[in-house]
Amino acid sequence: MRLVLQLVARLLVIVILCLGGATVWATIDAYHSVDRATAASAERVSQALEALYWRELLLRGNRTREHLLPVPEWRTTQTMSLISPGVCVQFEPKGEFENPLCGQSKGIGASPPHWFAAAVETFLGDHAAVARPISARSTTAGTVTAVADPDAAISLAWQHILDNVHVALLMAVAIALLASLAIAHALAPAQLIVTALQRMANGHYRTSLPRFRSMELAMIGQAVGELGDRLAQATEERAVLTRRLLEIRSDERRALARELHDEFGQNLTAILAFANTIEAASAQEQDRGDVAQDARMISKATLHIMACLRGTLNRLRHPPAEELGLEASLINLVDSWRSQNATQPMIQLDLKGDFADVRGAVAATAYRVAQECLTNSLRHSAAREIVLRIERRTGLENALLVRVEDDGGGDAAKVAQSAGFGLTGIRERVTALGGSLSIAHARRGLSVAATIPLAA
Template structure:
């Protein structure tokens, strides 16, 4: 998942948690506000009845204080205005058949769902009645008892929660949207860093990044640029070292070819001459099979000399230095075709002007074609092999060598192979600044190498 989406998802989770916490707080506050409204109603009614009590005391001074009670006129519209909605107030001691005086409870709030009406009293408890004396100095004046209506209190709480949630949802949506835009804008420069890393993966190590305002992104950008510079230097040093090693190896091959030709070639020729002499001397009277043994020695010597010639062809100076790339590739294909009639069909496809290609590029191309043909012929069951060599257009063009066969094979296993032949051509192509790929073909494998001519 992209980092922007992860941060937005976490932001939405935080907003959801905050919204849930706000809902719980609103529920608790709305539910407990009924207790405050009940206490306030009791206090207001008690103060009103206290005023009525002392007024009656002054008008009827002949009555005993302990027998002075508020007259029934306290149940008036003015008193109802002092009672909060959903709260009922009664006077104690109450007269016979006296009902509590309640505030408006019909149509208060919105009808809550059943689960809300069942959960809230369970977790927050029920409301307690509030008792206030009419007069603190005259205990015989009676008390005011205020009791909240449970259904009305739950409806008020639900209506309060819905109002709070509406505002909270709008704020949460606005915060999530604005924060998402801010996060996306802040992380937008990360695409430049990713693009630079992708270019480095393709070999373009020295990549200039724009200046970032964020200190963290600026540090990452500087680290990426420094890494690219170090990779470029290391790659150049490795390529130079690889080229030097290839030169040393070619010198060793030429020296080994001379030693094999001078020592083994002369000795094998001497052995062949001795065998022929022995066979000729005993051709008339071969009582002990000496002529037959000499003939077998001659055959074995011929086989060794043929093997030696093949080895010398691979070890001596590559043909591109002598004949040019195009002629050497034609000679390479013709030599494989002439070895046996049972060999698979080899098709050579040359495109572009190859006459002026020489030096390390020509040698590398010839070695790649030689090794790939050898592997396809000796290690596969191919019936048809195609060698495609093309010079790409452009001032700083490149040379494309592709060898395909229909002998099957696992491209991934071959790419992971650590054989000397494949490792050698990979080193040569890398030293020349090119690239090598091994991919599955339609019925076999495809080995492609790109060699830049400018390098």
């Protein structure tokens, strides 16, 4: 999952938790607001009835205070206007058949769902009644008791929650959107870092990154740049060491070729001469036929060893690509294999591009890759057809592509992991020139492809 989506998801979880907390807070505040409205209603009605009580007491001076109770005409429209919606007020002592005076409760809010009403009653309980004396100086003046209507109180709380939650929900959505845009903008440079790492994985180590505003991303970018520089330096040093190793190996191969030619060649020539002499001498004598036969077998074995020695010397010496050029040397290579394997398999050579200026280490390496791959296909597979493709790619790539495909089957993974000297040697040669070697499945066999930069 992308980091931006993870952060946005976590932000949404936080917003939902905050919205839930705001809803709980709004519910409790609405519940307490009903209690405050109840207390305020009781206070306002008691103050109004106190004024009415003392006025009646002054106007009816010939009456006792007991005859003033209950206070006359207290259930008026003016008194009702002092009562908050959803609150009922009762005067004590009350008269006969006297009901509480309640504030307007119709239209105070939408009907709450049953689960909300049950939750409020379960966790917050009922509203307590509030009693206020009409007069603090006269305890016989009576008492005003205010109590909240449970249904109206829950409706008020629900409406209060709806009003607050709508605003909170809009703010939460706005915050989530703005924060998501801010997070996406802040993490946008991460894609540049990932692209740089991918280029480094493909061998382009020195990849420049822009300077990021975020300190953390700037530190990561700097670390990636330093890592690329170190990898590039290590790769260059390894290429230099590998080229030096190949030079030493070439010198050893030439020295070994000289030793084989000087020592084994001369000795084999001498053995062949002795065998011919023995054969010729034995042929003149009638009873020495078996000796002549042995001499002929020695001559045949010597000739075979000399032919193998010539092939070995050809492989040990410098490849013809350094002398004849890449195109001519590849044609000679394919023709030599065709002459040795006249029936099977069929070898095709496909040259694409101009190879006239391809010389030096690039030409030698391309020739060695083609030679080794053809040798492996002919000796270690049951291929019926082998295709050797050499392509010169111009433009930004500016590389030489050598590809050998056969239809002899085989497991590409096992071949790639093999520790044979042939594949190891050409892989080292290609890597030393900054190229790459890959082994993959072909249509009915294996495909070995080497990419060699021409600027090497």
